[in-house]
Amino acid sequence: xxxxxxxxxxxxxxxxxxxxxxxxxxxxxxxxxxxxxxxxxxxxxxxxxxxxxxxxxxxxxxxxxxxxxxxxxxxxxxxxxxxxxxxxxxxxxxxxxxxxxxxxxxxxxxxx
Amino acid sequence: xxxxxxxxxxxxxxxxxxxxxxxxxxxxxxxxxxxxxxxxxxxxxxxxxxxxxxxxxxxxxxxxxxxxxxxxxxxxxxxxxxxxxxxxxxxxxxxxxxxxxxxxxxxxxxxxx
Numbered sequence: 001x002x003x004x005x006x007x008x009x010x011x012x013x014x015x016x017x018x019x020x021x022x023x024x025x026x027x028x029x030x031x032x033x034x035x036x037x038x039x040x041x042x043x044x045x046x047x048x049x050x051x052x053x054x055x056x057x058x059x060x061x062x063x064x065x066x067x068x069x070x071x072x073x074x075x076x077x078x079x080x081x082x083x084x085x086x087x088x089x090x091x092x093x094x095x096x097x098x099x100x101x102x103x104x105x106x107x108x109x110x111x112x
Numbered sequence: 113x114x115x116x117x118x119x120x121x122x123x124x125x126x127x128x129x130x131x132x133x134x135x136x137x138x139x140x141x142x143x144x145x146x147x148x149x150x151x152x153x154x155x156x157x158x159x160x161x162x163x164x165x166x167x168x169x170x171x172x173x174x175x176x177x178x179x180x181x182x183x184x185x186x187x188x189x190x191x192x193x194x195x196x197x198x199x200x201x202x203x204x205x206x207x208x209x210x211x212x213x214x215x216x217x218x219x220x221x222x223x224x225x
Binding site: 034041042043044045046049087099100101102103104105 | 221
């Protein structure tokens, strides 16, 4: 699975949009981009995933560049409860064990 | 109320003792997984099971054992052979072992005294 690069930390004002970038320049054609987040001392929570089209659900939007080498997770109106570590994961259509490889992630701090 | 449960949330054990962590899901998922997380780090895969009565080693299986006798249960035993067992342990499940999204339990924090 391709490796991802994320900034280690970001701040966002409450009520504003949080835009979290992820670089995955070695992504291949059968690899999906997944986003999870982990609030302190809890299990990771699935947010969204996509292959090449932009995706939106009740939690967030995922924007994938046309060359698929990078993506942005958008939380449209960040709240204090969105403070968490956000993980961008690139995963093949199939890999042994359906393994998710978590890197360091981005620690998002939403401030009042 | 569907989901994945792990118990206990906090667990303490003395060095040299085996301990078993519980993971139960009522989502009717075929696949289940165990991950380990150390402070400030990402998750690492210990074991996974694609179907009942089958399981495979992940990246860091040494010192751990699992069983999958029932679809809804995937207990993890941390044995005395695990050199650094103090960590946060996370269980996950997915509908199938292929591309499906994994859903995580709340985790068990194990501390070896």
